[in-house]
Amino acid sequence: MLSDLAWLPKAPADFRERVRALRAEVAAPADGLYERALTLATTALDENQLGQLSKVVAELAASPKAPPQFSKVKLGLLGDGTLSLLSPVIAGSGVRHGLLLEAIQGDYGSAVQQAMDPGSSLHAAGLDMLLVATDARSLGLNRSAESLETADRRVAAAFAQIKLIVEGLKPAVAAAVMVQTIVPPIEPLFGSFDRVEKTSGYAMVAELNDRLRDWAAEGAVVLVDIARLAGTIGLERWDAPGHWHASKLPFAPEMAPVYGDVIARTVASLRGRARKCLVLDLDNTLWGGVIGDDGVAGIALGQGSAAGEAFLEIQQTALELRRRGVVLAVCSKNEEAAALLPFREHPEMVLKEDHIAVFQANWTDKAANLKAIAETLNIGVDALVFLDDNPAERAQVRRELPVVAVPELPEEPSLYPRLLMAAGYFEAVAFTQDDRDRAAMYQANAARAAAVQASGDLDSYLASLDMVCTIRPVDAVTRPRVAQLINKSNQFNLTTRRYTEAQVEAAEADPRRHASQIRLVDKFGDNGIICVLIADRAGDAWEIDTWLMSCRVLGRRVQEAALAHLAGAARADGAKKLVGRYIPSPKNAMVREHYAKLGFTQTSETVEGETTWELDLAAYEAPSLPMVIDDLGAQPLAAAS
Amino acid sequence: MPHETILAELREIMLDVFDIDELDLTDATTAEDVEEWDSLSHVRLVVAVERKFGFKFKNSEIESLKTVGDLVRLIESKTA
Incomplete structure (x- = not known):
């Protein structure tokens, strides 16, 4: 059932013609190519059909017109058996998971050499990910060892070999390295006692898998549990010694489709494409x-x-x-x-x-x-x-x-x-x-969305949220989260300036710099720190160096609270104006008009689209906002004006 | 199953395995005659034939094949 991909509908009878039609479209894709490719791939394809589909993948991956919904991934495939049957199957399976997967395989039988040689083609390929596909036969663990000592040595050597491959290539891999668990040999030597007797092939494979697991638990590699997959399907169907002898295939070729899907779904998960x-x-x-x-x-x-x-x-x-x-x-x-x-x-x-x-x-x-x-x-x-x-x-x-x-x-x-x-x-x-809390978080978001529908207009909705906005200086406790936001916020980020934790700490201590963080709590839960502000004293002005916010609180008027805070703090410091800067990046177009919306006047614009803005503090009046503002960092604005 | 029927079935399988549109297949055809027929696609061909006709080959049987005619006769004997 599972080896036939029984959760997928049957492939259409005219599959090959449809793949041809897709290939004909690559040069000038019509609307819906992504959906058509996905529909075709989301069927129970055999290894030949996946191979046919992989040709579309290769052409799309090389085309500048590939539908943007696809994630492109270059996957290196390294092991000691024959992998050339598997790479088209993996690439074809990738379509099912929204991937344009280029599988680049190492040469047969020289995995360690290629991993260790910085001049090898795999090093130069620009790999995003790597899969190390080894098995008991190529690691010499399918036969029993002569002594306990030999058994220990063989397991250690097998682990060292996998580690050597991973560590050799890791510098050349952008994202992640995947390592397979080893499928145990089927034929018993003693029988049930194999599990107890450490010199048996069965026990050695179990020992190696334990070490691989511990290694993955440290976060160094991502485990792909092929041993479990093979067990689920049945070792007897999985293992095909005849194909090993004839072509050095690591398992029965008819298992390639389910294997390819498991690899592709792991890659998709690493790319953040798992379902939610x-x-x-x-x-x-x-x-x-x-x-x-x-x-x-x-x-x-x-x-x-x-x-x-x-x-x-x-x-x-x-x-x-x-x-x-x-x-x-x-x-x-x-x-x-x-x-x-x-x-x-x-x-x-x-x-x-x-x-x-x-x-x-x-x-x-x-x-x-x-x-x-x-x-x-x-x-x-x-x-x-x-x-x-x-x-x-x-x-x-x-x-x-x-x-x-x-x-x-x-x-x-x-x-x-x-x-x-x-x-x-x-x-x-x-x-x-975060994963544990995710279902509850989405549920709270859904409840908020329901509330806005029920209340009809935005202001009464915002008022109904019972928001409390807490504004504080950045300190040792909040610093790690602040640094994380500084380094990963792309969209609502005016300058996209990245700072390390040490630089943030220096900013806190610098008397000419002002660094604040804002937390927002509402009746559905705590949103955590959702805004970071860094400003510099410069003569009679405060220049805003960093202003970023989490997109999850958009439309909640928090930016107005942030401005009120900055204006208050700058006034208390004797400043006459606030100066803002927008530096365009590929991702922050949503804040191009941020300062205009807040009442700033534009003072300059470069050919690259970088703009500067000014706000006259004497004329600024803080708005009344639908939230409680708890701000220790600024003088009360009413008193200042 | 008649010899000609098996040959026609085999042709369909090969179109799919080798991903080609045209194939002139006779008893005398060998791997040399088909560009896409290499050692690797041969493995897929064997698996596809096994799946279609519902039996497994022995390695020795596969190694003894010289022409498509040999393969058809082998299938005949295994499905008889």
Whole structure:
């Protein structure tokens, strides 16, 4: 089931013609090329079809007209078996994950030499990522060792070899290095005792995998758990000694499509393209039966029946996903009151209303509802996965919204969790506190969006948020977050000047510099530090060196509070005017008119578009804002004016 | 399955495996005659034939093949 990519619909019969049509389009892409490529790739393709698709990828990657929705990635592929069968499969699978993946493979049998030689073609290729694809046979771990000492030595040598490759090439790799776990040999030597006896090939592979795991836990490499993939599919089907002997293929060639998908989804996750939200249908997806017809007492859910237990497992899977940061939403053709009944009244429901960030139960078509869900959560439609038992609904969503992931499901609901999870939509390479909090954060955003809709006009909405804006000097506690913002804010950033933590510390201590940070709390939660200001005394003016804000608080009038703070502090210091500067970057066009909107007058403009602005402090009056302002850093403005 | 039917099926498989539009396939055709037929695409061809006809080759059987005619006769004997 999984080796056939059963979560994907079948490839169209005219697949080859469609790939031809895509290739013909590369030189002059028409609208929707991205969606057409995605639709074609999001089917259960075999290794030949993926190879055909990889030719489109190669041509698009070389074309300046490639659709911008694709992420381009150059992936180096290094190992000791024959990898040339795998690289087109990986590149073809990448399309399914929004990638234009160029797989550049090392020469057969010389991985270490190529990694260590700074003059090798792989060093010069400009790699974004690297995959080290080794296996038990090429590492010499498929046969038992003569002694305990030899076993230790062999494991250490295998680990050292992988490390040598990684460390040799790491300086030439921009983003990340992936290392595969090793598939254990199938044939037992002693039998079950192999696991205990450290000289067995089985035990040596287990020991090496433990070391790889520890290495990945330190953050040095990203693990791709091929050992687990092979085990899930079945080692007997995975391993093909005949193909190893004939062509040095590391595993059965018919496993290439699922292998390629696992590699591609890991690359996509490293590129931030993993899905963020699971949208659930209700009837016959979260419970058995139709709530509108069967009522709370009539639906199948919970212990006591096979069907009821299967639906319970689906809900538990969804809840587990929420705990690791995946946002949950509901999209169902139902009366809302009926759809909510099980959440409120059924004793066996694992999912509660609180777990669902957006609840869309109505009679509108599902594609429209999915769009509304993405909008409410302020995420892309391409961040959604839609789980629905109804093949007609799945087909409609795939046709209308090709970027939404819609897994195929078998008739049997007990297999829904397996298909959903095998597809790897939510592939992650790390798990942080932010991830744990993410589902709650998106939910708070959705609640804010709902509130603005309910209140109708912006000012009363802002007033209803109970915002508290706290303005303080940057200090040792806030410094790391301030430095992080200085180094990663691109859009709402007037000058895009980057400073290290040490430079920020120096600015705090410098009597001629003023460095503040602003925190915003509202009734839905703490947004954290959302603004950094650095200004310099220069004669009778204060020059604003750095003004950046987090985009998540746009439209909340926080910039006006920030200006009031700067104006107050500058006045208290005896300054007559504020001077602002806008330095254009590829990403900060949204703040080109920032100072104009705040009432500054433009004083200069260079040919590059850099502008300077002035605000006369004598004429400035702080506006009344829909928030409580807690500012220790400035004199009360009323007293100053 | 008749010899000619297998040959026609094989041609379809090869168009897909080698990703070509034209192929004049006879019993006498060898790998030399098809530019895209190299050792690597040969592996994919073997897998595609196995998938289509529902059996597995032995390495020794594959190594003994000289022409397309040999392959067709091998498929005949394995599907008989």
